[in-house]
Amino acid sequence: MGIATRSGVLGVVLAVSFPALGDLPGVLDRVPANAGLTVTVSNLSVFHERVSGIARLLRLDQTEAGQSLRMAGLLLGTPGLDPQGSVALTILSGPDGSIDFDADDPPMAMLIPLRDFGAFVDTFNGVVDRQMASLEMMGEEVYLRDVGGGWGVLGPNRDLVASYDATPGKMASHRVRLGAVGGRVAAESTVVLTADIQVLAPMLSQAVDGFQSQMDMAAMMMGEQGAGLQSMAAMFESAVDELIRDGQVLMIGLGLGDQGISLDAAVQFRQGSESAGKLSGRGRAFELLGRVPNEPFLLAMSLDTSSPGMKAWLRQMSEMSAAMNPEQGEVFGFMDLNKFTDDQDATVFVIGNPPSVIGGTLFSRTVQYTECSNPRGMLDAVEKAVLAMNDQIAGPMTFKTDYTRNVIEIGGIKADAWSMSMRVDPADPEGQQVGPMLAMIFGAPLGPSGYYAPTRNGVVTTFTKNTAFLGEAIDAAQTGNGLNRNPVIARAAAHLPKDSAFQMYIGLREVHQHIGMFAALAGINLGEAPEQLGTVAAAASMSDGGVHARLYIPNALLDFGASLAQRFNSVEEAPPPRRGPRF
Numbered sequence: 001m002g003i004a005t006r007s008g009v010l011g012v013v014l015a016v017s018f019p020a021l022g023d024l025p026g027v028l029d030r031v032p033a034n035a036g037l038t039v040t041v042s043n044l045s046v047f048h049e050r051v052s053g054i055a056r057l058l059r060l061d062q063t064e065a066g067q068s069l070r071m072a073g074l075l076l077g078t079p080g081l082d083p084q085g086s087v088a089l090t091i092l093s094g095p096d097g098s099i100d101f102d103a104d105d106p107p108m109a110m111l112i113p114l115r116d117f118g119a120f121v122d123t124f125n126g127v128v129d130r131q132m133a134s135l136e137m138m139g140e141e142v143y144l145r146d147v148g149g150g151w152g153v154l155g156p157n158r159d160l161v162a163s164y165d166a167t168p169g170k171m172a173s174h175r176v177r178l179g180a181v182g183g184r185v186a187a188e189s190t191v192v193l194t195a196d197i198q199v200l201a202p203m204l205s206q207a208v209d210g211f212q213s214q215m216d217m218a219a220m221m222m223g224e225q226g227a228g229l230q231s232m233a234a235m236f237e238s239a240v241d242e243l244i245r246d247g248q249v250l251m252i253g254l255g256l257g258d259q260g261i262s263l264d265a266a267v268q269f270r271q272g273s274e275s276a277g278k279l280s281g282r283g284r285a286f287e288l289l290g291r292v293p294n295e296p297f298l299l300a301m302s303l304d305t306s307s308p309g310m311k312a313w314l315r316q317m318s319e320m321s322a323a324m325n326p327e328q329g330e331v332f333g334f335m336d337l338n339k340f341t342d343d344q345d346a347t348v349f350v351i352g353n354p355p356s357v358i359g360g361t362l363f364s365r366t367v368q369y370t371e372c373s374n375p376r377g378m379l380d381a382v383e384k385a386v387l388a389m390n391d392q393i394a395g396p397m398t399f400k401t402d403y404t405r406n407v408i409e410i411g412g413i414k415a416d417a418w419s420m421s422m423r424v425d426p427a428d429p430e431g432q433q434v435g436p437m438l439a440m441i442f443g444a445p446l447g448p449s450g451y452y453a454p455t456r457n458g459v460v461t462t463f464t465k466n467t468a469f470l471g472e473a474i475d476a477a478q479t480g481n482g483l484n485r486n487p488v489i490a491r492a493a494a495h496l497p498k499d500s501a502f503q504m505y506i507g508l509r510e511v512h513q514h515i516g517m518f519a520a521l522a523g524i525n526l527g528e529a530p531e532q533l534g535t536v537a538a539a540a541s542m543s544d545g546g547v548h549a550r551l552y553i554p555n556a557l558l559d560f561g562a563s564l565a566q567r568f569n570s571v572e573e574a575p576p577p578r579r580g581p582r583f
Contacts, residue, residue, distance in 0.1 A: 424438065488534060
């Protein structure tokens with residue numbers, strides 16, 4: 001049985017959450033170098049406060065979960081424990097640098113903050129023998145060693161606790177090990193899981209073997225259509241091999257802040273390695289959002305592909321796409337990754353808030369901006385690809401495409417018009433399913449149409465032939481004063497990694513508006529979303545020799561979701577109306 005189940009104090013420590021702080025947890029100064037797996041909590045009291053706050057938002061404070069949190073709060077008052085201190089749960093690597101995760105009793109111990117070793121021991125009726133105490137917690141015997149400086153080593157294995165290297169002075173080595181990316185995750189989190197990549201290597205290799213076997217089996221069953229699956233497996237194996245070869249640490253964090261929850265995943269590669277060298281660019285995802293109009297949106301995405309690492313990744317994706325479906329390049333033209341040339345350095349795509357998501361207006365406020373060094377040259381390639389798709393057949397659909405140059409001029413910029421419709425064979429059973437869906441999304445044309453306009457540093461694409469909207473899109477692309485000035489996005493971006501190469505935002509009020517329309521048809525009232533509902537945001541950076549991804553969820557969404565659930569539950573639990581006597 002693991003140590004986490006043996007102590008109420010440890011249960012408090014290992015619960016999941018964390019707010020943003022400012023520096024590495026102080027406990028790392030005592031964590032030994034052979035800690036292959038470490039879970040750190042930066043501040044016990046802050047951790048408990050934030051978990052309790054989220055519980056209140058979710059209306060859980062009066063439930064069994066709330067009762068458990070109140071009990072945890074009492075445990076923080078344990079005499080001798082320092083509730084403002086940081087904590088580290090560690091699993092130590094063996095002499096060969098590996099960890100047997102299947103062992104009944106892994107080499108696990110915890111560093112806990114102490115104000116008074118003796119008072120803490122007395123609370124649990126412990127027996128002290130030369131700075132080593134034997135305690136009983138939740139019916140299990142554990143051992144606590146006073147290592148000085150306000151720290152204690154706690155664990156179920158007496159020999160491990162006695163030999164645990166908790167000498168001070170290790171903070172500098174941990175800063176080097178975590179690197180810039182790992183250090184950022186640790187400093188901005190309250191609870192972080194840190195794993196040595198070499199410790200995980202056997203598990204990663206096993207995962208590759210399993211994935212390879214599944215792909216081989218799937219390819220065999222799919223025949224010619226499964227030829228690309230083996231290529232996918234080979235690419236996955238190559239990526240894992242690179243991770244094992246150059247990877248230093250893997251980190252996962254969960255943050256509970258004043259305004260939202262964040263989930264982090266990051267990998268720091270060894271300084272000087274090939275992988276670290278490819279991950280040196282500074283992403284411009286937030287800045288690039290300024291190249292599209294500032295207006296309400298359902299979805300907004302920005303991808304900076306100018307760095308060597310991102311271009312290498314896109315080439316791999318292009319190769320995998322081509323291997324999995326060699327005919328895709330001919331059928332889907334400029335939407336194929338094979339057409340995503342090195343000349344393109346960024347893409348911004350926004351689905352603005354339409355009047356309705358059905359009836360052909362879903363993409364009426366949709367725009368894309370592609371940054372490239374030769375806008376006219378890109379449009380030449382796009383024109384060729386669009387016209388090449390005409391009369392191409394994919395399943396039950398026949399594509400009808402058109403491209404016309406210089407159909408309109410706005411602000412001195414001549415724009416091209418394009419269209420794509422998908423004719424469906426009504427006799428085809430699959431077409432009978434696809435046709436109504438296309439009609440619902442695109443209306444009678446059964447496909448999108450819009451404009452292409454070359455600007456100074458890129459190309460604007462609209463998915464509707466609305467000249468006023470095209471003018472707004474061109475203005476934003478030229479000035480850069482667009483969606484990055486949206487206050488909803490700016491607030492969320494403050495919680496994302498700086499220098500992100502990728503960012504994505506979901507407009508919660510706008511999405512709620514359209515879901516509410518469908519719900520109303522079923523007689524369900526979802527109510528009005530609050531003005532400050534915010535946006536769910538995601539981002540990824542590829543800089544400082546590492547990869548860092550984060551998902552951010554605003555607390556306002558948790559509060560609003562819980563209020564809806566509470567309202568629906570109260571309706572379901574309400575007693576049926578009484579009926580009067582029938583006379």
